[in-house]
Structure formats: C-alpha cells, structure tokens
Amino acid sequence: MDAIFIQILNGLDKGAAYALMALGLTLAFGTLGIVNFAHGVLFMLGAFCAVSVHKILTFSLKVRDESITFFEAYKEIPYLEIWWGDTGTAIIDYSVPISIFFTVPIMALIGIAMERGLIRFFYKRTHAEQILVTFGLAIVLQEIVKHFFGANPIPIGAPDIVAGSAPVGAFFGFGDTMVYPWWRLIYFIFSVVVIGGVFSFLQFTTYGMVVRAGMADRDTVGLLGINIQRRFTIVFALAAVVAGLAGAMYTPIVAPDYHMGMQLLVLSFVVVVVGGMGSLPGAVAAGFLLGILESFASMNEVKQIFPGIDQIIIYLVAVAILLIRPRGLMGRKGVMED
Amino acid sequence: MSSKILNNELFLMAAFTVAVLTMPIWLEPFGASYPDLLQKFAIFGIFAIGYNILFGLTGYLSFGHAAFLGVGSYTAVWSFKLLTMNVIPAVIFGTVLAGLFAVIIGFISLRRSGIYFSILTLAFAQMSYNLAYSVLTPITNGETSLQLANNDPRILDAATASGSGLPSTELFGMTLGGYPGFYFCAVMLIIAFYVSLRIFRSPFGLKLAAIKSNQTRMSYTGFNTRPYLLVAFVISGMYAGLAGSLMAVTDPLAGAERMQWTASGEVVLMTILGGVGTLFGPILGAGLIKYFENIFSSYNEQVLHEVFSFLPDLMENVMVFIVNPFVGEGWHLTLGALFMVVVIFLPGGIMEGFNRILTWIKKDRSKSDDDGATIKTRPSEG
Numbered sequence: 001m002d003a004i005f006i007q008i009l010n011g012l013d014k015g016a017a018y019a020l021m022a023l024g025l026t027l028a029f030g031t032l033g034i035v036n037f038a039h040g041v042l043f044m045l046g047a048f049c050a051v052s053v054h055k056i057l058t059f060s061l062k063v064r065d066e067s068i069t070f071f072e073a074y075k076e077i078p079y080l081e082i083w084w085g086d087t088g089t090a091i092i093d094y095s096v097p098i099s100i101f102f103t104v105p106i107m108a109l110i111g112i113a114m115e116r117g118l119i120r121f122f123y124k125r126t127h128a129e130q131i132l133v134t135f136g137l138a139i140v141l142q143e144i145v146k147h148f149f150g151a152n153p154i155p156i157g158a159p160d161i162v163a164g165s166a167p168v169g170a171f172f173g174f175g176d177t178m179v180y181p182w183w184r185l186i187y188f189i190f191s192v193v194v195i196g197g198v199f200s201f202l203q204f205t206t207y208g209m210v211v212r213a214g215m216a217d218r219d220t221v222g223l224l225g226i227n228i229q230r231r232f233t234i235v236f237a238l239a240a241v242v243a244g245l246a247g248a249m250y251t252p253i254v255a256p257d258y259h260m261g262m263q264l265l266v267l268s269f270v271v272v273v274v275g276g277m278g279s280l281p282g283a284v285a286a287g288f289l290l291g292i293l294e295s296f297a298s299m300n301e302v303k304q305i306f307p308g309i310d311q312i313i314i315y316l317v318a319v320a321i322l323l324i325r326p327r328g329l330m331g332r333k334g335v336m337e338d
Numbered sequence: 339m340s341s342k343i344l345n346n347e348l349f350l351m352a353a354f355t356v357a358v359l360t361m362p363i364w365l366e367p368f369g370a371s372y373p374d375l376l377q378k379f380a381i382f383g384i385f386a387i388g389y390n391i392l393f394g395l396t397g398y399l400s401f402g403h404a405a406f407l408g409v410g411s412y413t414a415v416w417s418f419k420l421l422t423m424n425v426i427p428a429v430i431f432g433t434v435l436a437g438l439f440a441v442i443i444g445f446i447s448l449r450r451s452g453i454y455f456s457i458l459t460l461a462f463a464q465m466s467y468n469l470a471y472s473v474l475t476p477i478t479n480g481e482t483s484l485q486l487a488n489n490d491p492r493i494l495d496a497a498t499a500s501g502s503g504l505p506s507t508e509l510f511g512m513t514l515g516g517y518p519g520f521y522f523c524a525v526m527l528i529i530a531f532y533v534s535l536r537i538f539r540s541p542f543g544l545k546l547a548a549i550k551s552n553q554t555r556m557s558y559t560g561f562n563t564r565p566y567l568l569v570a571f572v573i574s575g576m577y578a579g580l581a582g583s584l585m586a587v588t589d590p591l592a593g594a595e596r597m598q599w600t601a602s603g604e605v606v607l608m609t610i611l612g613g614v615g616t617l618f619g620p621i622l623g624a625g626l627i628k629y630f631e632n633i634f635s636s637y638n639e640q641v642l643h644e645v646f647s648f649l650p651d652l653m654e655n656v657m658v659f660i661v662n663p664f665v666g667e668g669w670h671l672t673l674g675a676l677f678m679v680v681v682i683f684l685p686g687g688i689m690e691g692f693n694r695i696l697t698w699i700k701k702d703r704s705k706s707d708d709d710g711a712t713i714k715t716r717p718s719e720g
Contacts, residue, residue, distance in 0.1 A: 133681045139674030308473030315461040
C-alpha cells in the first residue's frame, strides 16, 4: 500500500508537467486548429525566464575574499546582498517564485507575437505544413537560447524552506518514513491551481463562454459580430503562459537546458492523443494518468517482469489507444477521428 | 523539346550517372571535394530519395524514419562483427532487416492517417531509441555505440585473417575508405535513383500520387489503398536501411543517436528544402544541407574576421557580430531559419523555385516574340 501511494506521488509532478503542456497544446488546437510543434520550446522559454530572473537577481560585484590569505582570491557578492543585506539574500533565495511574475507577461507577449507573426498565416495550410513550420521555429528559438545561455544545464535551487522533503507519510498516517520533496508537492499544487484557473476562465466568464462557442462553431460566432480571431489570439497567449509557467516552476526539479522542451513535446503530443484531440479535460486526465503510469512502470518489481518497460510505456499506451479508440479517452465523437 | 529530352529515361539516367560520378571534379571549386563529405552527399541522398517515395508521393508525413536508419547501421555492423568485413552482405542484411521493421511499424501506423500517423511513427521511433539506450544494450552497446573489436568471430574471414589492428571494410579485397568508399556509395545512389525513377513513372507511383491527392475518392472507386501505402512505406524504410548500412560501411560504428527523432526531422528538412514529390529535389536538399553543415560549422569568429577583412574596421566588426551566431556552433539556427523561410514562401522547395524562374523566363520570351500562344505549364517532375 505504501509503495503504491509513493508511486502515485512520484507520478504526480511529471504528470502535472504533462498535463500543463497538453492543456496548452489542446487549447491551441481546439481554437486555432494549429498543431504546434513549438509548444515544447515555450516550456523551455518559461524555464529560461526563471533562469534570467535568477541571473539578474544575482548580478554580482567581484570583491577580494579576505578569508583566504595565501593568495589573492576573489568572490562574487550579489549587489542585492550588498544593498539590502539579509533581505537581498532572501529575495535571491526566492528567485523561482518571483520569476513567475515576470514569466506571465513575457510569455503572453511571446505567445501573441508568435500567433500574429507566424501562425496566423498557417490556418489554411495543411497540418503537415503547420508541423513543419513550427518545428523550424522551435529549432530557431532553441538555438537562440543556446547562443545566449550555452548548451549546459543551469541548475537553480528551490527556496531553502522547501528544499527538503515533506513528511507526507505523517500527513496521511502511513508512518514517518515516507517522505517526498516539498518542491514537487508544490509543483503539483501549483499545476492544479493553474489548470483550475484556466478551466474556470473558460467555464465561468463571458469571455470564456464566447471562446467555447467559437471552438464549437467559429463561423456562427463570427456572424454574431464578435471578433473571434482576437479572442483566439488571446487564448493562444494563454496557452503560451501555461507552458511558460510549467517551465519556470520546473527549474528546481530538472536543471533547464536548451533542448528540454523538445523531449517533453513528443511526450505531450502523445498525451494529447491519448486524452483525445481537442478535449481539455481529456488532456489533463491523460497527463496525470500517464505520469503515474510511467512511475509505476519504473518500479523494480515491474521492471523485473518487463525489462525496459519504463522507457516505452507511454508510447505503448499511445499506440494501443490510437489503434483501439482513435478519438482518445475523452475525445468527442467525430472530431479528428480519422 | 527540352522537356522531351528530360523525359527520356536513358538520357536522364546517363546524365545523372555522369553528374554523380564526376562529383569529385565539379565540386572542387566549392571546396566540397573530399571523400568524407562526398560519402555523406551520397548516403543522405539515398535516405532523402527513399523518404520522398513515402512523403512526396503519398503525403504521409513520417517522423520515425531515423529508426530504420539505425536498424540498418546496427545490422551492418553486426554483419561486420559476425560474418565478414565484405560490405555486400552487410548492405543486403541492413536493407532487408530495415524492410522487415518497416513492415511491422508500417502495418500498425498506416491504420491511421494525417497527424495520427505522424505521431504513431514518432512513438515507434522513440521507443526504438529508448530501448536501444536501455534494455537492448547487449545488442546496441548503449551510449558507447557499437564498434568493431579484435576478438569478433568474423566466421567467413577467419581463413584470411591477417595481422593485428582492426580490419577495415572491403569489397572483395578492395578497402572501402576514402574515394573507393564514395564510389561504392555513389553506385548505390545511382541504383536507388533509378528505382525511384521507375516508381515515379509506374502505375504504382500514379496510384500513390492519387492517394495523396484524394484518398477518399480513391477508396470510393473500390480501391484498397492500404497495401499500396504499406509497400511505399516499406520501400522507403528499406532505403533508410540502405543509407544506414552505408554509414556503417564508410565508418563501422553505430550509435543510438542516429535513431533520435531529430534525425528523422533532418530528412524531412532535406526533402522539403529540395522539393517534395520531385525526383531531384531530395538529393539536392540533402546535398545542400550536408554541404552547408560542413562549411558553416567550420567557421568561427577568426575566419569570419578574415572573410570580412575587406570592409572597414567598424563594418567588419558589425558584420562579424551579426553573422557569428549563424555559423559554427549556431549552424542549426541557420538551418531552422532557412527551413522556415522555405515552408512559408516556397512550399515546393528549391525545385519549385526553379520552375517559377523557368516559367517566368518563358513568359517573358513569349511576350517579346508576341506569338500569342497560351503557355502550357505542365507540372514538371524536376
């Protein structure tokens, strides 16, 4: 029982990342009809927003290190510490949560620029061409990031308070031995909040209602005198923000490098397909489901029976789903079933 | 008149053969005339031609062809290790085994079309890649990649085994490194091109093209499209296997990174850049990409300073600053940007560009001749 519980927990943070990515992909696909191969790059850009914020906050002054006396040693003291002392140190410590406030507007701008600058010319082209052009864009953006930040992963820590592990066993009465990193727990809760936010935006606001109407029948909504195109652009920006937030918060879990998004992209496409093209709840459910499934597959007991299963389980599920139930778990009948 | 000559198969093949075999001569002025690069031209040419048979003719966008390339490479290296250093069995085994893989993957993937097909092939390729890195390490040697070793059995070579050091690949006693290696690949390229030419101009090719233009209508005429698609998929998989085994021939080493999906992306880029569904386009695209990859990635800041040294100092620095991110390590940036430009403005690739220029010239001439005849532009095969 304990083992099962801990595997579910292990799957949650990965599943949360899959779900956030798949949610954005589905939003872009459901509204604009765009198959966006650059979505993984948006995740990566979000992570690098966090990296940039961290870099700016730790902008340092080089001073002589007095504690070392045999030779001239220098150490770097961030300006923030010089100016504000302990408050500065605390700010640096919290650079990842702080970066969220910068990630949202930056990613929204990037999303709008991408949609207006490139993607709107591809509504009428085939899916293959959409895939190809966004794939090209992904390469370009990756290489730009690589040019500025280098090819190596850049680790950034979570704030000190939550750097350790949470005694989740004690919370649920499984004994004290069961622990789980705080930040992964926070990531999961954060993703639930974001997903809840997106859903309530679409479900409970007039704006969201119009968007949903547009997803169902774009032409009719246009005939009612609503500028649906503009709303769809905003939705695309929203998808970019979701991906960016997922990336920014992910930095303490996996040190970001320039091609992290591409690996995730392939997986999140699989997630979207499993959940059902165009179905938002399907994308989220499939994301968590596959994340948890993957963590079960990496248990030693399972690996002894099926060696290597943890590497391919997600793809296997996707193949099975596509062949047996092509519209996915929650896809609507007749939508992209071919 | 000119199109008649171009349609004559014998002439086309003769011209192509001459062009390929004299590549070391006419590529000299471009600084591309060394065996390593020429081998790459030929190998990736084969890969792209094969990919074009699937994507160009049927319109099915596969993102998993690198898997077949990897299978071909591994098989060829294993043939070198177990049987003989002769390349003929290696190439045959590599091609056939890749074909078998393609039968299995194609049979499953082709049950869906459009984006689902792309994702299915992508999923299979990723599965092969992940397995090659983890469970299959006894076969693939994981991250260290599969290499020849001195104590390999090499059953057929045992009698003639000689001396120490690793043996090199050979064709009945002729060592296949450098130019001989290129000529071997070149002959393969010519054969591959001939087969693709025959396919393009056969009833089978026409059927594939019909599937691309309207699959629904095709099946309404009582035509079962799937076997044809599967045959096209297997043929293109075998081409990839051939290319993979040739890679092992020129350099007996096989790594899993050949199977990564970015490698599949590369062949898509080549095909698109040259021109999807044209005969020559993919070869052209493969050659261009490999050429620029080689040239661009060898540039660094110093070389750039030399290149722009004719400019005044300030201009020189500005130019170097602008160009620097695009060359050397950043070569992929150029590739991505170029690719976007092609997809956006010239979806038919370079071949479409040629055709546009040609029709423009013709139009111009007919206007000046004032013959008033309507210009018939037939879709050219390239």
